Amino acid sequence: xxxxxxxxxxxxxxxxxxxxxxxxxxxxxxxxxxxxxxxxxxxxxxxxxxxxxxxxxxxxxxxxxxxxxxxxxxxxxxxxxxxxxxxxxxxxxxxxxxxxxxxxxxxxxxxxxxxxxxxxxxxxxxxxxxxxxxxxxxxxxxxxxxxxxxxxxxxxxxxxxxxxxxxxxxxxxxxxxxxxxxxxxxxxxxxxxxxxxxxxxxxxxxxxxxxxxxxxxxxxxxxxxxxxxxxxxxxxxxxxxxxxxxxxxxxxx
Ligand code: PGA
Numbered sequence: 001x002x003x004x005x006x007x008x009x010x011x012x013x014x015x016x017x018x019x020x021x022x023x024x025x026x027x028x029x030x031x032x033x034x035x036x037x038x039x040x041x042x043x044x045x046x047x048x049x050x051x052x053x054x055x056x057x058x059x060x061x062x063x064x065x066x067x068x069x070x071x072x073x074x075x076x077x078x079x080x081x082x083x084x085x086x087x088x089x090x091x092x093x094x095x096x097x098x099x100x101x102x103x104x105x106x107x108x109x110x111x112x113x114x115x116x117x118x119x120x121x122x123x124x125x126x127x128x129x130x131x132x133x134x135x136x137x138x139x140x141x142x143x144x145x146x147x148x149x150x151x152x153x154x155x156x157x158x159x160x161x162x163x164x165x166x167x168x169x170x171x172x173x174x175x176x177x178x179x180x181x182x183x184x185x186x187x188x189x190x191x192x193x194x195x196x197x198x199x200x201x202x203x204x205x206x207x208x209x210x211x212x213x214x215x216x217x218x219x220x221x222x223x224x225x226x227x228x229x230x231x232x233x234x235x236x237x238x239x240x241x242x243x244x245x246x247x248x249x250x251x252x253x
Pocket of ligand 1: 009170174175176177178214215216217235236237238239
């Protein structure tokens, strides 16, 4: 059975002390309340706070992931972080292909495919992001765009490797805008993505892959979004910076 997942993407936010407080508050909540069965929480802080979060997660119930990775093993790539480094810190997850990386840092589908491979080479599960921008949705091109992102970013993987992927559908017009996709819009796209996976790898494989929704997900809309059969949780930006909000979202299954 595929997992329900709530992943927090802190992006480039918080001081060290603020990160410390947030993670402590989260641990307290998880010590007092159990998440629903088959539910996993993942926290993705900026690189400098990975160790802080990993240390806090030891006796607790969340996993830790990075927000980006370089496509090379190591070497003269100033400012970059490799999968070997993340692996040596025993991290289990890493976001790849976030729309902000695609838009501001020119990441292409081909580069993202390399990053996926690099993470899997070191046993780190990629949280693979896809999603259309507003003009694409307005032109009714959202399915074509997401199909291209999934095909070019993931479909070089064999059956064994595709099951070690989490997909996050994040319509770019909903990220950080307060404008959420309706539960129907989310379900429609998630079912489309699962259909693509089923066509390529078979239904059994497609049914094992968690597909998360991202984009202005908050405590007030999480339940309705997660109630859809093909929405297996969320990738949460802004609301993951408040322990109570993030925790409430994680309790929405
Ligand atoms: P948001 O961000 O929840 O702040 O809209 C989601 C994301 O970009 O992962």
